[in-house]
Amino acid sequence: MTNKITIEPVTRVEGHGKVTIHQDENLNIAQTRLHIVEFRGFERFVQGRPFWEAPVLVQRLCGICPVSHHLAAAKALDVIVGAGTGHGLTPTGEKMRRLMHYGQMFQSHSLHFFHLAAPDLLFGYDADPAIRNVIGLATTPEFAGLAVQAVMMRKFGQEIIRATAGKKVHGTGAIPGGINKHLSIAERDEFLKGTDPLNIDKMIEWAQASVELFKGYHKANAEFIDNFSVFKSNHLSLVREDGALDLYHGVLKAVDSEGNVIMNNVDCQDYNKVIAEGVKTWSYMKFPYIIELGPEKGWYRVGPLARLNTCEFIPSPLAQKEFEIYKAYTNGKPNNMCMHMHWARLIELLHSAEMMKELLNDPDLLKGDLVAKGEKVKRGVGIIEAPRGTLFHHYEINDNDQITMANLIVSTTNNNEPMNQGVNFVAKKMMTGVKEITEGMKNAVEVVIRAYDPCLSCATHALGKMPLEMKLVNDKDEVVSEFKS
Amino acid sequence: MSKKIVATTSLAGCFGCHMSFLDIDERILQLVELVEFNKSPIDDIKTFTKQCDIGIIEGGCCNSENVHVLKEFRKNCKILVSVGECAIMGGLPAMRNGISIQECFNEAYLDGPTTKGANPEGIIPNDDELPMILDRVYPCHEIVKIDYFLPGCAPRADLIWNALVALVTGDELKLPYEVVKFD
Numbered sequence: 001m002t003n004k005i006t007i008e009p010v011t012r013v014e015g016h017g018k019v020t021i022h023q024d025e026n027l028n029i030a031q032t033r034l035h036i037v038e039f040r041g042f043e044r045f046v047q048g049r050p051f052w053e054a055p056v057l058v059q060r061l062c063g064i065c066p067v068s069h070h071l072a073a074a075k076a077l078d079v080i081v082g083a084g085t086g087h088g089l090t091p092t093g094e095k096m097r098r099l100m101h102y103g104q105m106f107q108s109h110s111l112h113f114f115h116l117a118a119p120d121l122l123f124g125y126d127a128d129p130a131i132r133n134v135i136g137l138a139t140t141p142e143f144a145g146l147a148v149q150a151v152m153m154r155k156f157g158q159e160i161i162r163a164t165a166g167k168k169v170h171g172t173g174a175i176p177g178g179i180n181k182h183l184s185i186a187e188r189d190e191f192l193k194g195t196d197p198l199n200i201d202k203m204i205e206w207a208q209a210s211v212e213l214f215k216g217y218h219k220a221n222a223e224f225i226d227n228f229s230v231f232k233s234n235h236l237s238l239v240r241e242d243g244a245l246d247l248y249h250g251v252l253k254a255v256d257s258e259g260n261v262i263m264n265n266v267d268c269q270d271y272n273k274v275i276a277e278g279v280k281t282w283s284y285m286k287f288p289y290i291i292e293l294g295p296e297k298g299w300y301r302v303g304p305l306a307r308l309n310t311c312e313f314i315p316s317p318l319a320q321k322e323f324e325i326y327k328a329y330t331n332g333k334p335n336n337m338c339m340h341m342h343w344a345r346l347i348e349l350l351h352s353a354e355m356m357k358e359l360l361n362d363p364d365l366l367k368g369d370l371v372a373k374g375e376k377v378k379r380g381v382g383i384i385e386a387p388r389g390t391l392f393h394h395y396e397i398n399d400n401d402q403i404t405m406a407n408l409i410v411s412t413t414n415n416n417e418p419m420n421q422g423v424n425f426v427a428k429k430m431m432t433g434v435k436e437i438t439e440g441m442k443n444a445v446e447v448v449i450r451a452y453d454p455c456l457s458c459a460t461h462a463l464g465k466m467p468l469e470m471k472l473v474n475d476k477d478e479v480v481s482e483f484k485s
Numbered sequence: 486m487s488k489k490i491v492a493t494t495s496l497a498g499c500f501g502c503h504m505s506f507l508d509i510d511e512r513i514l515q516l517v518e519l520v521e522f523n524k525s526p527i528d529d530i531k532t533f534t535k536q537c538d539i540g541i542i543e544g545g546c547c548n549s550e551n552v553h554v555l556k557e558f559r560k561n562c563k564i565l566v567s568v569g570e571c572a573i574m575g576g577l578p579a580m581r582n583g584i585s586i587q588e589c590f591n592e593a594y595l596d597g598p599t600t601k602g603a604n605p606e607g608i609i610p611n612d613d614e615l616p617m618i619l620d621r622v623y624p625c626h627e628i629v630k631i632d633y634f635l636p637g638c639a640p641r642a643d644l645i646w647n648a649l650v651a652l653v654t655g656d657e658l659k660l661p662y663e664v665v666k667f668d
Contacts, residue, residue, distance in 0.1 A: 020614060035614045037550070040497075041589030060577040063501020063639060111507075138514055148511075155510045168508050169501045169639040276603035279594045283614040286593075286600065295603070394598065407597045418591060438650040 019423055019445060027433045032424040034449065036285035038414075046406045054406070055174050058393065063409065065171050067104035067161055068386030071097055072393040075249070075382030076177035080397060082155075082374025085143030085268065085382075086131060086249035087464075092368035093178030094168045098248050099359045100164035100173060101384070102352040105204070105247060107157025108387035109349040113210060116450065117342050121217050122146075149206050152197050159198070160356065163187045178371035183360075191360050200357045204318070207350040211322050214346050228421050229338040229448045232257035234290065234299065235306035236414070238385050241265070243312035245323075245351065247385040253310045254290060254300060259334045262290060268383040271392055277409065285416050288409055299417035302389025304344035309334040316358070317350035338422055338448060356481060386411045388452065415452045422448040489653045491540040492562060493525040496551040497578050498544025501639040502569040506541075519653050526641035533561040540565045541653055543629070545575040546623045550616040558587060559629040564652060565632045567624075568645065570638040575622040577638075578668040636665065652662075 022031040046057055054077060057071035079085055087094065119137055119196070128275070138147035158168045161182060165171025173179055191200055213408050218225050234257065238250035252266035252274065266274055277286040278295045289298030302308070308327075314320045326343060327337075359365065382393045389411035394403040426444045434441070495503055508617050509516065523537050540562030546552050559565060570576035571597040580587055590609045594600055635648055651658035 018614065033614075035612070037548070037615050038497075039589075039593070039610075039618055040547070040578050040583070041581040041586070041593065044589040044592035045584055047592075057577065060499055060638070062500070063499035063504045066499075066501065147514075151511050151513065154507070158508060167644075259561050272598045277597075277599045279600060279604045279608040280611065281608055281610055282614060284610050284615065289597070367532060405598070407599060409599065 011260070017152055019449075021423075021427050021431060023431070027435065029424070029428045029432055032420065033282055034416075034420050034423055036283045037298060039284040042408060043406045044359075046403050048402050049407065051080060051395060051403050052176055054098055054393075054395060054403065055176075056170070056172055058406070058408070059170055061408070063169055063218060065104060065108050065167060065386050065388070067100055067389050068317040068384055069393070070165065070171060070174055071101055071248075071389045072382040072384045072386075073395075074174035074176060076393045076395050078178075078372075078382070078397065079269065079380030080377055081176040082376050083177035083372040084151050084374065088374075089178055090369040091364040091374050092182065092370055093372060094248075095362055095364050096164055096179040096181070096183065097174055098371075099183070099365065100161060100171075101248050101355060102355045102359070103157045103160025103164065105157075105352040105387055106207075106349060106356065107154045107161070109345050109352065110150065110153035110157065110207075110210075111388075113214075113342065113346060113349070114146065114153065118146060118150070118213070120447070121214075149197075149209075151205055153203060156191075156198055156200075156203050163191070168480050175371065177373055178369075180370065182367060182370070183365040185366060188365065191356075192425050195234045200353065200360060204350070204353045207346070207353045208318065211346045211350055215325075218343065226337055229425050230443075231334055231338075231421055231425055233301045233418055233421070234262060234293070235309040236290070236300040236302055237307040237310045237390055238268075238383060239264075239311050240315070244315045245307060245311040245313070245348075246315075247307075247348070247352070248383070252383070252390075255310055255334060257334055259309075259332075259335055262293070269379075269381050270385060271381055272394070272407075275392075275409070277413075283416070285413050286409075287416050288414050289417075296445055300414065301418045302411055302414040303341065303387075305335060305341045306337075306389065307385060308344045308347065314347070314351050316351050316354035318354055319347050322347045322350060327464065338452075341452070388412055389414050419449055419452055422452075423463045488519065488521040490523050490535065491520045491525070491539045491541065491649070492523045492533065492537045492558065492606055493541040494543065494554055494558060495574070495582035496542065496544035496555060496625070497547035497569045498569065498576070500543070502543040502572075505642050506533065506568075506645050509646045510642075512646060515541045516649075519650070521624065532558065538564065539563045542566065542572045542625050542647075543568050543569055544571045545579065545625060546628055548616040548618050550599060550627055552619070552623075555625055555628050559633070564632045565589075565625075565629065566633040566635060566652075567650070569640055570636065572625045572631075573636060574624045575635050579622040579624075586618055596617075 004020055018035050020033050021029060024030040042058060042061060049057060053068045055073040058073050059066040061069055075085065078088060083089055095425045122143055123136065137143040151261060161171060162168045173181060177221035195197055196202055205302055234254055236254040238255045240246035240250045245384045252271065253264045254262040256262055261458065263274055274291055275288055276291050277288045290300060314323045326347060379396045384391050391411050392409040394407040395403055398404050423445055428442050430444050489633060523535060524533050540558040542558060546555060567573045571578060594604060594609050595607060635644055637644060641664055646661050
């Protein structure tokens with residue numbers, strides 16, 4: 001006899017993902033699965049479209065971080081139009097795109113932390129869900145200031161995106177070989193010296209305060225943060241050629257759980273020589289792995305945790321200082337603790353704010369050539385570090401400039417196996433031998449998935465927490481225990 | 486005046502419309518004075534707990550679950566609003582409508598450069614836990630009656646805000662030229 005527990009977050013019921021947990025007759029955990037129930041078919045239906053449409057078409061995959069798709073597609077097309085990759089663009093082209101990307105990173109990371117993580121941390125994971133959201137923060141005098149920060153930090157990032165991409169959601173700024181506009185002096189001055197709190201100095205100050213907020217929480221709750229979900233894995237990301245954290249461009253690098261280098265200096269154009277994707281019957285999301293290690297051992301994590309495990313330093317002073325404290329906590333070894341993802345994310349938030357300030361002071365944004373040109377080729381790969389991790393776009397075209405092939409590995413797909421491992425870890429720890437689902441168990445599964453900030457649950461996080469429904473079902477399809485939010 | 490009750494959902498959309506909704510920024514604090522949220526990804530309510538005044542729909546219908554949720558919304562909301570291109574006409578996902586679903590599966594799971602060779606058994610996802618994919622992507626008004634349409638991809642925050650305030654207060658909707666975008 002086996003029992004099956006199904007967890008369906010509300011948004012998942014509406015077409016995103018759900019979790020099933022199977023128990024054997026002794027109520028041990030036999031199997032856990034995170035099912036992704038969405039399928040769109042982008043790879044096929046963009047075939048035949050003119051290649052220059054890709055940056056505006058494919059970003060419609062995701063409205064949470066459209067800038068990442070917009071830029072990854074544009075980077076692939078840079079190669080196709082012969083403008084090269086990364087530094088092949090004009091200074092203005094590259095810097096405007098970087099500003100757009102750091103704006104995106106800033107808004108996405110602050111959305112995740114303040115709207116999602118902070119309410120949990122400040123009110124407690126078992127607090128009344130009705131107040132455990134950003135509105136709850138706003139209406140609690142003690143935290144009201146944080147709610148304003150949450151809204152304003154996201155707004156600042158979104159305004160940066162609007163100024164560089166033309167629009168806050170699904171912009172048009174990046175084009176093959178460059179960018180379609182400069183930053184105006186008025187826009188720049190607004191970001192540099194805008195009325196409090198909407199200026200870059202305030203954003204840096206708030207980003208620093210966010211890192212401190214997390215460190216304070218960690219100090220008081222080290223047992224939970226360090227042990228909640230820990231498992232060894234490989235880690236993969238882009239890094240700059242000199243080993244620095246670079247969210248926009250670099251080479252592929254992967255390390256194992258102990259910090260041994262699996263691969264480094266892999267040219268983005270060769271990604272499919274090192275990465276392949278497995279397919280399973282029970283999820284529309286594929287399972288990427290490093291070819292050299294095979295599907296069983298080659299899966300890896302991406303995102304803030306992975307990036308701070310692969311890079312050697314952060315090229316901005318305040319974030320570098322925090323990076324050193326963060327690395328010292330694990331004696332310089334890779335960090336495999338899921339909840340430390342929040343810490344890593346906030347260090348990146350600070351880095352993004354610092355990079356925005358540096359760029360805003362750069363005169364190249366205001367003038368200079370927008371687009372680089374060269375000899376056209378038929379194939380291009382663009383890889384970028386999206387807020388949630390490494391994002392791969394690969395296009396091929398024909399003589400008529402039509403797309404003949406598109407391959408996309410989105411950030412959350414890279415984390416498919418890690419999320420499944422996380423659910424398995426928590427289920428074994430908390431649901432072995434149980435016949436009834438409690439709020440605590442439901443939260444535990446939710447928290448571990450959410451640490452990856454998966455796009456599949458995305459806007460769910462905006463104001464509240466991911467609601468879950470769980471069912472404990474026996475082999476006769478009878479509901480033994482039911483839990484609804 | 487008692488607060489109007491609002492429910493929202495994202496069907497076959499990208500959540501961009503919900504993100505644009507969040508771009509009302511500080512007005513979000515005003516919003517909770519005006520309305521009470523029921524079933525929505527932005528709160529914790531999973532099933533309709535009461536009859537709602539306004540249902541906001543993002544995305545069209547690409548699988549059986551989308552259709553089910555949309556019908557639930559029609560049943561439980563007095564007014565339904567299609568927000569964004571996907572809800573109104575299927576949007577970008579509807580680009581698959583001229584192509585067989587099998588071809589889409591083949592491209593995603595068999596023939597792509599990172600799956601070719603990595604999927605020797607030729608697996609295509611198919612499981613009881615996965616909803617049925619529809620033959621094509623349907624706009625919401627082909628499934629149920631829709632009362633209002635807010636165009637844009639995504640409609641900008643001001644348009645969503647103006648429309649919602651008009652529906653809640655009963656005042657006439659203001660639609661200045663610059664807030665209506667059809668891209």
